[in-house]
Amino acid sequence: MKVAFLVNDLALSGGVGVVAEHARRLAELDGWEVTLVLVRNQDEASWHGYEQLAQVSVRSRAQALEDHYDVAVATWWETTFTLFELSAERYAYFVQSLEDRFYRHDEAERMGAALTLDLPVAFITEASWIAQTLAALRPRASCFLVRNGIDKSVFPVLAEPSANDSGALRILIEGAPSSWFKHVHAAIDATSAMSEPRHVTVVTGDRAGLGTVAADEVLGPLNHREMAELYARSDVLVKLSSVEGMFGPPLEGFHRGATCLVTPVTGHEEYIRHGWNGLLTDWEDLRGTARQLDLLARDRTLLSFLRRNALETARGWPSWEQSSQFMAGALLAIRREPPPSGAEAAARLLADLRGGLETYHLHLRERAAYADRERRIRNRLKRLSSTTPIRQLLGLRRFGAVRLLAKPLSPILRRARKALA
Amino acid sequence: MPDWQERITHETAPAIRAEHDLRYRAAAPLIIQAGSWADLGCGNGLAAADALGARRPAHAVLVDVAEEAVERAAAELAMPGAARIVADLTDPAALAEIGGQLLALGGETFVTCFEVVEHLSSFLPLIQWAGTMASERGCTFFISVPNDEFWAIQNPHHLSAWGEGAFEELRRLLPAQHTLLRQVSLSGSALVGWDAPLERHSLEVEVGGPGTVATHFLAAFGPRHLEVARSALAVQSEMLEQRRWERERENDVAVSQRLAIEYREQLRQREIWFEEWRKYIHELERELNRPLSGAGENDLPDAEPSSSATGNAG
Numbered sequence: 001m002k003v004a005f006l007v008n009d010l011a012l013s014g015g016v017g018v019v020a021e022h023a024r025r026l027a028e029l030d031g032w033e034v035t036l037v038l039v040r041n042q043d044e045a046s047w048h049g050y051e052q053l054a055q056v057s058v059r060s061r062a063q064a065l066e067d068h069y070d071v072a073v074a075t076w077w078e079t080t081f082t083l084f085e086l087s088a089e090r091y092a093y094f095v096q097s098l099e100d101r102f103y104r105h106d107e108a109e110r111m112g113a114a115l116t117l118d119l120p121v122a123f124i125t126e127a128s129w130i131a132q133t134l135a136a137l138r139p140r141a142s143c144f145l146v147r148n149g150i151d152k153s154v155f156p157v158l159a160e161p162s163a164n165d166s167g168a169l170r171i172l173i174e175g176a177p178s179s180w181f182k183h184v185h186a187a188i189d190a191t192s193a194m195s196e197p198r199h200v201t202v203v204t205g206d207r208a209g210l211g212t213v214a215a216d217e218v219l220g221p222l223n224h225r226e227m228a229e230l231y232a233r234s235d236v237l238v239k240l241s242s243v244e245g246m247f248g249p250p251l252e253g254f255h256r257g258a259t260c261l262v263t264p265v266t267g268h269e270e271y272i273r274h275g276w277n278g279l280l281t282d283w284e285d286l287r288g289t290a291r292q293l294d295l296l297a298r299d300r301t302l303l304s305f306l307r308r309n310a311l312e313t314a315r316g317w318p319s320w321e322q323s324s325q326f327m328a329g330a331l332l333a334i335r336r337e338p339p340p341s342g343a344e345a346a347a348r349l350l351a352d353l354r355g356g357l358e359t360y361h362l363h364l365r366e367r368a369a370y371a372d373r374e375r376r377i378r379n380r381l382k383r384l385s386s387t388t389p390i391r392q393l394l395g396l397r398r399f400g401a402v403r404l405l406a407k408p409l410s411p412i413l414r415r416a417r418k419a420l421a
Numbered sequence: 422m423p424d425w426q427e428r429i430t431h432e433t434a435p436a437i438r439a440e441h442d443l444r445y446r447a448a449a450p451l452i453i454q455a456g457s458w459a460d461l462g463c464g465n466g467l468a469a470a471d472a473l474g475a476r477r478p479a480h481a482v483l484v485d486v487a488e489e490a491v492e493r494a495a496a497e498l499a500m501p502g503a504a505r506i507v508a509d510l511t512d513p514a515a516l517a518e519i520g521g522q523l524l525a526l527g528g529e530t531f532v533t534c535f536e537v538v539e540h541l542s543s544f545l546p547l548i549q550w551a552g553t554m555a556s557e558r559g560c561t562f563f564i565s566v567p568n569d570e571f572w573a574i575q576n577p578h579h580l581s582a583w584g585e586g587a588f589e590e591l592r593r594l595l596p597a598q599h600t601l602l603r604q605v606s607l608s609g610s611a612l613v614g615w616d617a618p619l620e621r622h623s624l625e626v627e628v629g630g631p632g633t634v635a636t637h638f639l640a641a642f643g644p645r646h647l648e649v650a651r652s653a654l655a656v657q658s659e660m661l662e663q664r665r666w667e668r669e670r671e672n673d674v675a676v677s678q679r680l681a682i683e684y685r686e687q688l689r690q691r692e693i694w695f696e697e698w699r700k701y702i703h704e705l706e707r708e709l710n711r712p713l714s715g716a717g718e719n720d721l722p723d724a725e726p727s728s729s730a731t732g733n734a735g
Binding site: 128145147157270271312313321322325326328330 | 571589
């Protein structure tokens with residue numbers, strides 16, 4: 001079985017990490033040949049953090065074009081641009097999130113990412129909510145569910161959570177602060193609004209994006225083993241993301257005896273139960289989040305209950321070994337099944353493209369209307385400034401006393417000029 | 422310590438026996454009607470023998486990783502002519518051999534595979550083989566896995582973890598036509614005559630509905646997947662054993678709590694003494710112009726008491 005996973009690059013990230021784990025474990029199976037295809041031109045091959053990929057062949061796009069695969073798998077929406085250039089018996093798309101949500105409404109990538117879900121491919125996804133969404137969007141497309149495993153050698157399930165019966169509540173905040181949907185600063189703000197004693201640790205690989213924050217400790221970037229140690233020393237992980245795929249970090253924390261306080265973001269429903277193994281907080285509810293953290297700080301019986309049940313949830317979660325068996329099963333099934341209908345996918349793609357174009361036209365019309373309004377205001381101002389009274393008024397500027405009297409108005413005029421520009 | 426009984430024996434707790442018996446009862450009509458039946462992971466054959474009663478299929482293939490289990494199953498089922506295969510179900514060659522034996526026996530084929538998948542280091546070969554046998558050879562399969570998510574402790578014999586999510590992953594790898602069942606736990610009570618001998622009652626129970634938590638997940642696939650029977654089975658609880666277990670647990674908790682209170686009080690008392698001794702010893706040391714010994718007032722002492730006193734700020 002010859003499989004190609006298409007990735008942009010091997011830069012250390014959650015999504016690429018998942019693909020690398022599957023690739024590594026599939027490559028260990030008898031008769032499997034697994035290739036990671038780097039679809040972007042690389043300055044240099046980056047292997048940092050992926051030393052375990054020794055058995056996986058890594059090839060450039062140009063090299064992969066000369067090969068033939070049983071199944072070629074896109075793993076990020078931009079990699080679909082290369083997917084059909086490769087020669088393969090079947091094409092698949094490993095969907096780790098609905099990636100259009102990573103972009104704001106006025107970003108062109110948003111529509112591009114959404115349209116890739118219309119391609120004639122078999123889907124594999126890592127979260128039940130994505131599988132359900134794909135079933136609604138593409139009811140006739142094959143969709144296999146392969147939830148991410150947890151590396152139980154790196155995140156072994158603790159027998160007991162680390163004791164903290166009276167010390168400050170140990171809060172961990174993790175994420176990329178420059179990603180708008182991770183809301184790392186909001187999580188830090190919530191801890192600042194607490195009234196109970198706490199010790200806040202922020203972990204990020206992007207210190208510059210974080211800036212100066214009210215935390216007791218800022219760490220990172222950390223590797224998985226260092227994260228595992230940190231989770232074991234933490235009581236609660238706070239994550240207020242508005243977009244997530246499978247939502248792995250709280251689950252890693254569960255393995256090490258940390259409970260979580262999270263927004264009801266997609267992916268949480270897979271394993272987080274409010275009041276059982278974690279707590280849910282409302283969207284953009286800084287005070288409510290702070291009050292829930294205060295509750296955990298005060299009520300150590302509740303904290304212990306949640307942390308123990310988090311460990312129970314972790315015990316029932318599959319390992320990477322199990323997860324990759326499902327991945328292998330999915331790829332074998334995709335290879336066995338007939339290919340999806342290109343005509344059906346094309347019809348769907350064009351219908352969505354038409355919908356997208358209509359939205360785009362609407363945006364353009366709105367912008368044209370704004371531009372027209374702005375032009376009319378500018379012309380009116382121009383006409384106004386050429387009238388005799390205004391000309392005379394402006395002529396007074398040559399007198400020093402007038403300029404002095406008008407000085408207090410200069411910030412307003414500066415702002416008005418800036419707005420008009 | 423939990424008592425991990427991965428094989429069903431005559432000593433197995435009635436509630437566990439009932440779970441196994443029920444699965445075989447659901448399969449029994451298909452086993453009997455089948456031209457040939459294979460039981461993968463047959464164990465001692467006790468539950469199958471109970472469920473089948475006096476009836477037997479025309480041919481049987483008994484498969485287990487332990488030879489003695491296969492022999493015992495053949496004896497328990499009173500089927501000396503049954504084919505016996507000692508096999509590792511992760512091995513595709515062994516699976517091919519089982520398939521070959523089964524098809525050679527002829528007739529309609531039916532395979533049971535209860536509580537086996539979670540014991541395999543790799544379940545993919547079994548699932549692949551079963552899917553092919555069902556789709557291409559007209560074989561009907563009936564399999565089960567436990568709901569590990571509802572266990573507070575990890576079963577050391579389970580090499581993969583199963584729950585709603587994992588079963589959904591498995592379901593998507595099965596042939597498109599399949600029947601899924603949830604096995605749920607029952608609680609109940611019965612009224613019996615004062616000195617009556619063993620009585621038999623028919624029960625009517627309401628089961629299922631939203632929020633139902635399964636103890637096990639079952640899937641049937643193949644041409645006769647719709648025919649697996651849904652039913653319920655209740656057995657008398659062993660109240661004496663149950664009471665012993667509960668009382669032991671309550672007693673352990675009570676003893677632990679009492680000890681915790683006792684130790685806390687002792688600790689408080691010792692802290693007072695310790696402070697008095699420290700003050701007294703430090704006063705003496707000051708009078709003798711000796712460096713102060715032991716840990717400071719706000720320090721924790723070393724894990725191992727030091728043989729030579731070390732000075733500190735006091």
